[in-house]
Amino acid sequence: MLITRTTRALGLFSSTIKSTSYSSFSRLAPFGQTYTRTLSTTTQATIPSYTVNKDRLWNTIHETAQWGATPDGGIRRLALTDTDKAVREWFVSTTQSLGCTVKVDEMGSLFATRAGISTSLPPIGIGSHLDTQPAGGRYDGILGVQAGIEILRVLEENGHQTYAPLAVIDWTNEEGARFNTGMVSSGVWSGRYALDYAHALPAAEDKTKKATLKSELERIGFLGSVPASYQANPLSAHFELHIEQGPVLEDEGKMVGVVTGVQSMGWLIVTVHGKNQHSGTCPMARRACALTSAARMISRVEEIALAADGLSTVGVINSWPQSPATVPHKVVFSVDLSHHSTEVRERMIAETSAEFGRIAQANKCTVEIEDIWNSPAVQFHEDCISCVREAARNAAGEDNVKEMMAGAGHDSVHTSDRCPTSMVFVPSKGGISHHPDEYSSPEQCALGAQVLLESVLRYDDQLKKAAL
Amino acid sequence: MLITRTTRALGLFSSTIKSTSYSSFSRLAPFGQTYTRTLSTTTQATIPSYTVNKDRLWNTIHETAQWGATPDGGIRRLALTDTDKAVREWFVSTTQSLGCTVKVDEMGSLFATRAGISTSLPPIGIGSHLDTQPAGGRYDGILGVQAGIEILRVLEENGHQTYAPLAVIDWTNEEGARFNTGMVSSGVWSGRYALDYAHALPAAEDKTKKATLKSELERIGFLGSVPASYQANPLSAHFELHIEQGPVLEDEGKMVGVVTGVQSMGWLIVTVHGKNQHSGTCPMARRACALTSAARMISRVEEIALAADGLSTVGVINSWPQSPATVPHKVVFSVDLSHHSTEVRERMIAETSAEFGRIAQANKCTVEIEDIWNSPAVQFHEDCISCVREAARNAAGEDNVKEMMAGAGHDSVHTSDRCPTSMVFVPSKGGISHHPDEYSSPEQCALGAQVLLESVLRYDDQLKKAAL
Incomplete structure (x- = not known):
C-alpha cells in the first residue's frame, strides 16, 4: 500500500469537477x-x-x-x-x-x-x-x-x-x-x-x-x-x-x-490495482479483482464515517478496461471525507488508509491513496x-x-x-x-x-x- | 425494482466491449x-x-x-x-x-x-x-x-x-x-x-x-x-x-x-438510481447514494456466485455526475454470471435480482436490471x-x-x-x-x-x- 499526500493535477476529473473548493497547490503562505x-x-x-x-x-x-x-x-x-x-x-x-x-x-x-x-x-x-x-x-x-x-x-x-x-x-x-x-x-x-x-x-x-x-x-x-x-x-x-x-x-x-x-473537508483519490482476468475462465479464488476490493472499501469508509459522526462520499468511480467479460485490473474512486473536527477527520483518513490497505491485501490487490485536497x-x-x-x-x-x-x-x-x-x-x-x-x-x-x-x-x- | 429481459443495444459500452459472445437479438430460429x-x-x-x-x-x-x-x-x-x-x-x-x-x-x-x-x-x-x-x-x-x-x-x-x-x-x-x-x-x-x-x-x-x-x-x-x-x-x-x-x-x-x-453465461446491466446530494451538507441518514447501494450489490453478487459454485464478475462501473463533492444519483455496472448449469445460473439471476432490489430499497434507491445477453x-x-x-x-x-x-x-x-x-x-x-x-x-x-x-x-x- 502506498499513501501519498500530493498535489497532483486533477487530470482524471478535470472535465467534470464542480469545485467549490480550493486546491492546496496554489496557496500562499502564510x-x-x-x-x-x-x-x-x-x-x-x-x-x-x-x-x-x-x-x-x-x-x-x-x-x-x-x-x-x-x-x-x-x-x-x-x-x-x-x-x-x-x-x-x-x-x-x-x-x-x-x-x-x-x-x-x-x-x-x-x-x-x-x-x-x-x-x-x-x-x-x-x-x-x-x-x-x-x-x-x-x-x-x-x-x-x-x-x-x-x-x-x-x-x-x-x-x-x-x-x-x-x-x-x-x-x-x-x-x-x-x-x-x-x-x-x-x-x-x-x-x-x-x-x-x-x-x-x-x-x-x-x-x-x-x-x-x-x-x-x-x-x-x-x-x-x-x-x-x-x-x-x-x-x-x-x-x-x-x-x-x-x-x-x-x-x-x-x-x-x-x-x-x-x-474540515477534503478529497482522497484511491487507485486499486488488481489483475485483468477472464470472467468465464478464472476461478473466483484466483482473482485479483480491483472492483471487488473497491466495493468493500466503499462500504468500509461509510462505516468509518458513521462511527466518527462524520461524512463520507464516494462520488466518482470508474473501472478499467470497461469490459463486462474482464475482471477489472484498475478502479479509481474519490473519497470525500468531512468532519467538524480537523483532528477527527485526520483520524478518519488514517483509519480509512489502514482499512483500504488491509482490504486490498486480502483481495490480492494493491492500493494507492492520494490526499489531493484537504481543508482544516x-x-x-x-x-x-x-x-x-x-x-x-x-x-x-x-x-x-x-x-x-x-x-x-x-x-x-x-x-x-x-x-x-x-x-x-x-x-x-x-x-x-x-x-x-x-x-x-x-x-x-x-x-x-x-x-x-x-x-x-x-x-x-x-x-x-x-x-x- | 424493475427487471427487464431486453435486447437493447450496448450503447453504453459500445466502444469498449471485447465480445467473444453473440447477441440474442440477431439469432435465427430454429x-x-x-x-x-x-x-x-x-x-x-x-x-x-x-x-x-x-x-x-x-x-x-x-x-x-x-x-x-x-x-x-x-x-x-x-x-x-x-x-x-x-x-x-x-x-x-x-x-x-x-x-x-x-x-x-x-x-x-x-x-x-x-x-x-x-x-x-x-x-x-x-x-x-x-x-x-x-x-x-x-x-x-x-x-x-x-x-x-x-x-x-x-x-x-x-x-x-x-x-x-x-x-x-x-x-x-x-x-x-x-x-x-x-x-x-x-x-x-x-x-x-x-x-x-x-x-x-x-x-x-x-x-x-x-x-x-x-x-x-x-x-x-x-x-x-x-x-x-x-x-x-x-x-x-x-x-x-x-x-x-x-x-x-x-x-x-x-x-x-x-x-x-x-x-451457461451472460450479462446483466444494472442501473441504480439515487439522488444527487451535497457531500458536505447532506447527513448520512438522509442520503440515497447510488454508489453505496451499488457497492453492497457488488459484494452481494460475489457471495451469491460463491455459494452457487459459479462465477460473477463486475467488469464495468461508472457513476454520475462524476463529481467528488456530489452523492452520485446514478451508477451503472455490468454483472457477468456463469455456471455449468443453465438452471443454476437462472437461480443465481433470480437471487441477484431479489437481493439487488432489497439493497436498493434499504438504501432509498431504485434499481433496474436488464438481462442483455444470456447463453445456455x-x-x-x-x-x-x-x-x-x-x-x-x-x-x-x-x-x-x-x-x-x-x-x-x-x-x-x-x-x-x-x-x-x-x-x-x-x-x-x-x-x-x-x-x-x-x-x-x-x-x-x-x-x-x-x-x-x-x-x-x-x-x-x-x-x-x-x-x-
Whole structure:
C-alpha cells in the first residue's frame, strides 16, 4: 500500500469537477487568522429595530434572475459571462443610487461602500456572490448579496448612518464552475492564492485556453485597479447570509442557523490495482479483482464515517478496461471525507488508509491513496457569532435557532483568515442546491436578511463602543 | 425494482466491449442440436499411431506470427485486415500444397478439405481461428488451426487416407474484436445468425461505418461463394484444440482438458438510481447514494456466485455526475454470471435480482436490471467427447487428463448445434489469454495436437465402421 499526500493535477476529473473548493497547490503562505482584535461582548447592545422589506427583497431576487434565467426556474450565470456582466452593471448602478461608492478590485470583486460616521474604520463587509453553477438556482450566493442591498435600502429609508462604513460585496467566481477554483477572489483577497495564479485560470468552456479569468474580466469591463488584498482593502468584519444547502434546518424545524465555522473537508483519490482476468475462465479464488476490493472499501469508509459522526462520499468511480467479460485490473474512486473536527477527520483518513490497505491485501490487490485536497476546520469569530446569535434569537425566537457548522466552502472561509467573520443560514427546501429546484420561501429569505441586518448593526454598535 | 429481459443495444459500452459472445437479438430460429446421428462407441478402435512433429508445429506457429507480430511478443491480427489477408493466403497455399481443396464461404471462412475414401460423407472439421484480439497472443485460436495443418502434414507424410474427408477450418472473426459479434461465422454457418446481419457488421475502427464485414471480405479477396450453411456445406463432426484461457489445468497439474461442453453465461446491466446530494451538507441518514447501494450489490453478487459454485464478475462501473463533492444519483455496472448449469445460473439471476432490489430499497434507491445477453450451457456430443477422452488418456495418461467445461465461447458452441462436437484444451500459462503474455510450451502445443489427431482418427474409425 502506498499513501501519498500530493498535489497532483486533477487530470482524471478535470472535465467534470464542480469545485467549490480550493486546491492546496496554489496557496500562499502564510495564512490563518492573523488578526487579533476582539471586541467586548458584554456591552449592552443598543441597536435600532428596523425591518427588512420582505416583498422588495423577494422581487429584487426574482427581477435580477432575468440575467441567466433558465426555463426550469433556475439560473445559469457563470462568472464573467455576459449575464454576469449584466447583473454586475445592475449591482453597480443600484448601489450607487443608494449612495454607495463602488470599488472594483483586481479580481473583479465589487465593494459597494456606504460611508459610516468613522472615517478611519474599515467597512463591515456583507458579502456573497452573484455567479451560479451551470444549472444553478436563484438563491445560492444571490440571497446574500441581495440581502446586503436590502440592508442598504432599509438604512437609507430610515436615514441611519452606521458608525463603521458598510461594504456590500459581490465576490467574483465563488462557484469555481467556470474558472475551476472556487472562492478564488476571497482567497486572493485573504492572501491564500496568488493574484497571478487566479488571473491565469482558464475558462472551462474554452478549449483553446486563451480565455482566462483576467481576459474575461477585461472583456466585460470589470478588471479593477483596487488591490485584491486584505491589507490594501481591509474589512472590519465579514457577515454572509446563505441558504443552508443541506436539509438539517428543515428537518429539525429551525428557522435560522448561526454558523460557528466550517467543517474540515477534503478529497482522497484511491487507485486499486488488481489483475485483468477472464470472467468465464478464472476461478473466483484466483482473482485479483480491483472492483471487488473497491466495493468493500466503499462500504468500509461509510462505516468509518458513521462511527466518527462524520461524512463520507464516494462520488466518482470508474473501472478499467470497461469490459463486462474482464475482471477489472484498475478502479479509481474519490473519497470525500468531512468532519467538524480537523483532528477527527485526520483520524478518519488514517483509519480509512489502514482499512483500504488491509482490504486490498486480502483481495490480492494493491492500493494507492492520494490526499489531493484537504481543508482544516474553520472556527468563526466569537464576536461575529454572538452578534448573529443575538440577532437570530431576537428575530426568530431562541427555539427556532440552531448553531451549526457549514458543510460547504464559502467566501467567509477566506475572510475569516483576515477579519472576524460569521454566517447566517436559512433553510433550503429539501436540502437542494446547485439545482433549479433550489428554494427558500419569501419569509425565509426575509428572516435571513433581518438577522443579517441586526447582526451588522450589533457589530457596528460594538465597534462604536470600542472606539469611543 | 424493475427487471427487464431486453435486447437493447450496448450503447453504453459500445466502444469498449471485447465480445467473444453473440447477441440474442440477431439469432435465427430454429437452432439447437438438430442432428440425430449417434455412433456406436463400443466398437474397438483400430487407429494408426502417428506422431505429430513438435518442432514443425512450433516453428509454424511462430513463423506465421510474422503477420501481425507486436514487439512485446504478441499478435495484433484483427479480422479481415491486411495481416489477416496475409495469413489467409499462407493458409490457402500451404493446405493446397498438402493436397487440399480450399473452399471459401460467404463469410470468408476457409475450409481446406483433404479427400477421404468415402465420397458421400461430409468432412470431419478441425477448426478454430487465425484472428486475434487487438493486443492478443500467439496461441488463442491459432494453435487450433495450426494443429489442423500439422495433422494434414502427418497424414501426408504417412500416406494415410482417412475414411471421411477432413476439413481444416479457419472461422472468420471469431474474436468479434473488429466486427463486434464474436464467433459470427460459425454462427451463420449453424443458422444462429442471418448472413445479412453478419455482412452488415461495421468495422469497429471505421467511424464512417462504411467498412463492413462484407466490404472488407471483398477488399481482401475472401468473399467466397460457398453458402455459409451447415446444410449446403455440412460437417460430420467438429473438433477444436484451444488453449484453456484459464488457470485450472495448470493449477491442478493436468496436461489435457477433455471439454464436455460450454458453461451457461451472460450479462446483466444494472442501473441504480439515487439522488444527487451535497457531500458536505447532506447527513448520512438522509442520503440515497447510488454508489453505496451499488457497492453492497457488488459484494452481494460475489457471495451469491460463491455459494452457487459459479462465477460473477463486475467488469464495468461508472457513476454520475462524476463529481467528488456530489452523492452520485446514478451508477451503472455490468454483472457477468456463469455456471455449468443453465438452471443454476437462472437461480443465481433470480437471487441477484431479489437481493439487488432489497439493497436498493434499504438504501432509498431504485434499481433496474436488464438481462442483455444470456447463453445456455452447451453439452458437447458424447461420441466426440469419448474420442477426445480416449485420445487424451492414450497420449497423456489418465491421471493427467481433466474433464471440464469451457468458460468462454468458441466456434464449437455453434458447430455443436449442427454436428457432433468436442474440444481439447491445453494449459495456458498463468491462465492468461487475450494478451501478449499468453503462452503454452512447445510440449503442451504438441500434446494438444497429438490428442486432436488421435481424436479425429478415432472418430473417423467410428464413421468407417458405421458405414461398412
